[in-house]
Amino acid sequence: MGKKKSGCEKDKHRKKRRRPDHERELTRAYFLDGETGPWAMKLAAKESLARLGADSVDVLEAGAEGVRTGTGTEAVAAGPETVATSTGAGDRQHRGPDYSQPSSIDPLTDPVLHALATRRSISKVGPETPSxxxxxxxxxxxxxxxxxxxxxxxxxxxxxxxxxxxxxxxxxxxxxxxxxxxxxxxxxxxxxxxxxxxxxxxxxxxxxxxxxxxxxxxxxxxxxxxxxxxxxxxxxxxxxxxxxxxxxxxxxxxxxxxxxxxxxxxxxxxxxxxxxxxxxxxxxxxxxxxxxx
Ligand SMILES: Cc1cc2nc3c(=O)[nH]c(=O)nc-3n(C[C@H](O)[C@H](O)[C@H](O)COP(=O)(O)O)c2cc1C
Missing domain, CATH: 3.40.109.10 (NADH Oxidase)
Structure with missing residues (x-):
């Protein structure tokens, strides 16, 4: 029979890093720019960490490379490892969200949750249609x-x-x-x-x-x-x-x-x-x- 985990052990897995306010603001900005929820969080985390200095950015870029080549996925716990960035802010390349850890539940910033929460039926639709x-x-x-x-x-x-x-x-x-x-x-x-x-x-x-x-x-x-x-x-x-x-x-x-x-x-x-x-x-x-x- 499997050993039951103590409450303390469970908490260790459950506890999530609380995002600082400035990071939340960045996330919101990305969302408004059309970035999606998990991506926005990762971009915000990356920029937030980048503020700590060039060394941190080098580590992050190394982590991103690790993901691209299929190695080192676990190494970058901060989360931005699935975002391959280049120098310009306008030409970020997305590789898909990182589902290795749960993301926060925030219907305001996460477009999937937002769509789920706000969807409603439109009984009288207009004449334009999707192709x-x-x-x-x-x-x-x-x-x-x-x-x-x-x-x-x-x-x-x-x-x-x-x-x-x-x-x-x-x-x-x-x-x-x-x-x-x-x-x-x-x-x-x-x-x-x-x-x-x-x-x-x-x-x-x-x-x-x-x-x-x-x-x-x-x-x-x-x-x-x-x-x-x-x-x-x-x-x-x-x-x-x-x-x-x-x-x-x-x-x-x-x-x-x-x-x-x-x-x-x-x-x-x-x-x-x-x-x-x-x-x-x-x-x-x-x-x-x-x-x-
Ligand atoms: C299988 C299914 C059949 C439905 N059939 C009808 C229908 O014939 N007439 C109708 O007024 N609403 C029907 N509805 C409900 C509407 O699609 C809609 O969900 C409802 O008006 C409530 O609006 P909401 O989706 O904004 O909550 C149906 C929903 C489902 C899932």
């Missing part, structure tokens, strides 16, 4: 979603232009609705771009369908967040007819697949922008979501 190339890039990124056995049990379908009319017609057919000539179901026209999310499970002895549905939903949520972070408005919609035969047929689903709904995507109209800039929706008390066994 298919943008969508490809974002979908590539969100494929990091937790995925038991990496079965990739989801796919997205792009619905633009007249394809939205076909979706409206399929919804009408499912509802048994007939319209006068020239009239259309306008629901899918609420955005110029819809992305249908399909859960597409693969039979697996260790990964039941419900787990694969959870992964597909996760991909949808991550994509919603990624679009938000990229500046796009999104609202995830479904309906009682989402998996009606006519709607499933239009999306080309096979029997094992499940339509999880549509992300309605577009620009964030000005009226929302000003509201978002001035007001924040209070986040709920986390205690209601947290308990012990």
């Amino acid at each position: 298919d190339a943008d969508l490809r890039e974002l979908i590539r990124v969100v494929s990091s979603v937790a995925d038991h056995k990496a079965l990739r049990p989801w796919r997205f379908l792009i619905i633009r232009g007249d394809d939205r009319l076909r979706l409206g017609a399929a919804l009408d057919e499912a509802a048994g609705e007939t319209r006068r000539p020239g009239e259309v179901n306008t629901k899918p026209l609420r955005a110029e771009l819809l992305l249908a999310l399909v859960a597409s499970p693969t039979p697996h002895p260790k990964v039941p369908d419900w787990e694969q549905h959870a992964t597909a939903a996760g991909a949808g949520h991550l994509l919603e967040l990624a679009l938000w972070q990229a500046g796009w408005g999104v609202m995830w919609r479904t309906g009682t007819l989402t998996n009606a035969p006519a709607v499933r047929r239009l999306h080309g689903l096979d029997d094992t697949e499940l339509l999880m709904g549509w992300l309605y995507i577009g620009s964030v109209p000005e009226r929302y922008r000003s509201r978002l800039a001035t007001g924040t929706r209070p986040l709920p008390n986390p205690d209601q979501f947290l308990d012990t066994l």
Whole structure:
């Protein structure tokens, strides 16, 4: 049986260096400059240490080189080792954050936490949309979603232009609705771009369908967040007819697949922008979501 760690030992691992105020200010400046959270902290730490003298900077540069060549990763505890810098402030090169130690939890300076805390659905999006190339890039990124056995049990379908009319017609057919000539179901026209999310499970002895549905939903949520972070408005919609035969047929689903709904995507109209800039929706008390066994 493993030896239990004493409280003191645990504290030793938990304790983090408190960043001095000037370093926090630098972090904030980097964030406002468009740097991301962990990167901003590392850049701030590097500049902070650089103030101590040229010798420290040499050590740091040596550490950065160590990471580039795959050695000495552990040697530089201060953290800026993953930032390869050159002399100019404007041409910093990023190699990716250092995840070897936890970073601080600060939704103000960390853009991922900030996006998570501030995301909201935009029910009436504007007409501009991300390009298919943008969508490809974002979908590539969100494929990091937790995925038991990496079965990739989801796919997205792009619905633009007249394809939205076909979706409206399929919804009408499912509802048994007939319209006068020239009239259309306008629901899918609420955005110029819809992305249908399909859960597409693969039979697996260790990964039941419900787990694969959870992964597909996760991909949808991550994509919603990624679009938000990229500046796009999104609202995830479904309906009682989402998996009606006519709607499933239009999306080309096979029997094992499940339509999880549509992300309605577009620009964030000005009226929302000003509201978002001035007001924040209070986040709920986390205690209601947290308990012990
Ligand atoms: C799977 C799923 C289906 C949804 N379907 C609808 C829908 O059909 N109509 C709707 O008004 N909201 C729907 N929502 C909720 C909205 O997307 C949105 O989350 C809600 O309006 C709350 O806004 P918020 O995201 O800013 O908190 C759905 C959400 C999910 C995750």
